[in-house]
Amino acid sequence: MKKLKWTAALETLAVPFLLLALWALASERQWVHPYLLPSPLRVAKAALRLAESGALFKHLGVSFQRVIIGFFITLGIAVPLSFLIHSLPFLKRLLRVPLEFLRSVPPISTIPLLILWFGIGEASKTAIIVMASFFPVFLNLMGGLNNIEEDWKELARSLQLDQGEYIRFVLFPAAFPSFLTGIQLGLSYCWRALMGAEMIAAASGLGYLILDSQDMGRIDRVFVGIFTLGICGILLDKILIKAFNCLIPWKDLEEEQNW
Amino acid sequence: MVENAPEVIIQDLNRIYKGSDEAVHAVKDISLTLTPGSFTALVGFSGCGKTTLLRMLAGLEEPSSGSISLFPENSYPAVIFQTPRLLPWMTIKKNMNIALRHRVIPRQNKREIKKRVHAALEMVGLNDRADAYPHELSGGMAQRVGLARALCQESGFMLMDEPFSSLDALTRENLQKELKSIWEKKKSTTLFITHDIAEALVLASRILIMKEGSIIADLDRNDWILRNKPEAAIMSLMNNPLIPRMVYATS
Ligand SMILES: Nc1ncnc2c1ncn2[C@@H]1O[C@H](COP(=O)(O)OP(=O)(O)OP(=O)(O)O)[C@@H](O)[C@H]1O
Numbered sequence: 154m155k156k157l158k159w160t161a162a163l164e165t166l167a168v169p170f171l172l173l174a175l176w177a178l179a180s181e182r183q184w185v186h187p188y189l190l191p192s193p194l195r196v197a198k199a200a201l202r203l204a205e206s207g208a209l210f211k212h213l214g215v216s217f218q219r220v221i222i223g224f225f226i227t228l229g230i231a232v233p234l235s236f237l238i239h240s241l242p243f244l245k246r247l248l249r250v251p252l253e254f255l256r257s258v259p260p261i262s263t264i265p266l267l268i269l270w271f272g273i274g275e276a277s278k279t280a281i282i283v284m285a286s287f288f289p290v291f292l293n294l295m296g297g298l299n300n301i302e303e304d305w306k307e308l309a310r311s312l313q314l315d316q317g318e319y320i321r322f323v324l325f326p327a328a329f330p331s332f333l334t335g336i337q338l339g340l341s342y343c344w345r346a347l348m349g350a351e352m353i354a355a356a357s358g359l360g361y362l363i364l365d366s367q368d369m370g371r372i373d374r375v376f377v378g379i380f381t382l383g384i385c386g387i388l389l390d391k392i393l394i395k396a397f398n399c400l401i402p403w404k405d406l407e408e409e410q411n412w
Numbered sequence: 413m414v415e416n417a418p419e420v421i422i423q424d425l426n427r428i429y430k431g432s433d434e435a436v437h438a439v440k441d442i443s444l445t446l447t448p449g450s451f452t453a454l455v456g457f458s459g460c461g462k463t464t465l466l467r468m469l470a471g472l473e474e475p476s477s478g479s480i481s482l483f484p485e486n487s488y489p490a491v492i493f494q495t496p497r498l499l500p501w502m503t504i505k506k507n508m509n510i511a512l513r514h515r516v517i518p519r520q521n522k523r524e525i526k527k528r529v530h531a532a533l534e535m536v537g538l539n540d541r542a543d544a545y546p547h548e549l550s551g552g553m554a555q556r557v558g559l560a561r562a563l564c565q566e567s568g569f570m571l572m573d574e575p576f577s578s579l580d581a582l583t584r585e586n587l588q589k590e591l592k593s594i595w596e597k598k599k600s601t602t603l604f605i606t607h608d609i610a611e612a613l614v615l616a617s618r619i620l621i622m623k624e625g626s627i628i629a630d631l632d633r634n635d636w637i638l639r640n641k642p643e644a645a646i647m648s649l650m651n652n653p654l655i656p657r658m659v660y661a662t663s
């Protein structure tokens with residue numbers, strides 16, 4: 154058993170190590186100009202310095218805080234709206250066109266407007282995050298609610314559950330796995346959108362750090378920013394899946410993503 | 413609270429499914445009365461319409477025509493579905509608890525609920541699995557929980573769709589005995605679907621044989637036809653090609 158685990162770990166880490174080695178070789182032999190491709194060591198040193206000065210965590214924290222705030226606003230709109238539309242079909246017809254329109258607009262394309270309206274303060278970033286995360290959450294939850302099995306509805310009827318009990322014991326738990334999928338997708342979408350927004354209209358945050366480093370000619374710091382994003386993404390996904398598996402013990406979520 | 417066993421009167425009941433190709437006449441012109449406190453078994457080949465009839469009685473399916481009346485009107489059946497239908501996101505105990513929300517009055521009587529759930533799980537031999545999730549049970553265990561969930565409701569009206577179909581012979585025999593003794597105490601009006609003629613004979617005092625949507629025979633356990641080799645008699649009734657048109661009359 155243990156041996157198997159070791160080989161599996163080796164398999165997953167082999168390619169990253171190989172790429173790292175290749176990178177080190179490329180910068181050592183100067184296949185690419187050192188300004189464009191700093192060595193891994195330089196990037197590591199830059200990372201250490203950014204971490205020591207606290208700048209890295211400050212920017213990361215700012216971005217993170219924006220995501221959290223925006224995401225809660227998304228939940229506050231998307232969850233009630235899903236339940237309302239699920240139980241009042243006329244609302245679906247009423248809101249169909251506006252919602253489809255909004256879904257087709259990439260959030261980042263609204264930045265010029267947002268800057269005009271809100272300036273480069275927090276409001277514009279929050280709006281971007283809400284726009285980016287709303288549809289994954291909303292659509293997945295809607296899907297979960299609409300796809301509830303007929304069997305469970307019948308069971309609820311045969312047990313005489315009233316509307317509130319039906320929602321609490323049957324409808325919401327049935328839709329819960331899709332809801333979590335929506336959360337997972339929504340978080341990764343709004344993280345991406347936020348990076349765009351921070352590059353265009355911000356004075357802090359990880360996106361700002363990356364763009365600012367480029368302006369200063371510190372490509373090593375650009376790399377630090379990108380790596381931070383990638384690593385945080387992986388960690389966040391792992392944490393979410395762990396948490397989801399605790400929340401829905403009846404359904405084993407896939408550890409691996411289906412790309 | 414023990415409900416009274418209702419009388420169930422079924423009149424000219426029909427159910428037609430308009431499927432993709434051909435309409436299926438699943439229940440054809442069924443009229444019958446279940447007397448209060450009677451135990452009736454419904455047997456018949458797969459696809460003959462047993463579940464459809466039961467679902468209409470449970471109010472889960474609208475009849476295409478005909479009527480079902482209950483006296484008293486407010487009787488509410490406890491149903492065992494053909495598949496156990498345990499909510500996968502709840503433990504066994506929780507699954508049982510929600511079945512009692514509208515059965516135990518006052519509703520907040522936690523002690524009564526606990527007592528009943530415990531007793532019902534004890535009866536099907538699953539008390540030690542009360543905190544397990546449904547996916548952690550075997551098929552037969554899940555079926556037993558389904559049975560316990562229906563029994564703990566202590567309804568005067570029971571509708572059971574093959575509740576013992578995936579149990580081993582020994583467990584099945586034990587549960588038949590339990591069910592029988594519970595019924596003898598409570599005398600709920602019961603309709604019990606089974607494929608197993610022997611089981612019908614053990615449990616029921618009245619046996620309905622269904623074929624292609626109709627009741628082709630309505631037998632009392634004491635009928636002459638069942639006096640010797642009852643299983644052979646029922647099989648020959650079910651296999652007789654003439655019978656769908658010639659409803660079997662018993663004295
Ligand atoms: N929802 C449905 N839509 C269309 N046809 C249906 C539906 N439910 C049942 N039927 C048809 O009605 C007929 C009777 O089905 P039913 O489930 O009542 O049979 P059954 O006697 O319970 O069979 P089994 O013993 O296999 O459970 C079948 O021909 C079936 O295909």
Ligand SMILES: [Mg+2]
Nearest residue numbers: 462463494573
């Ligand atoms: Mg059936």
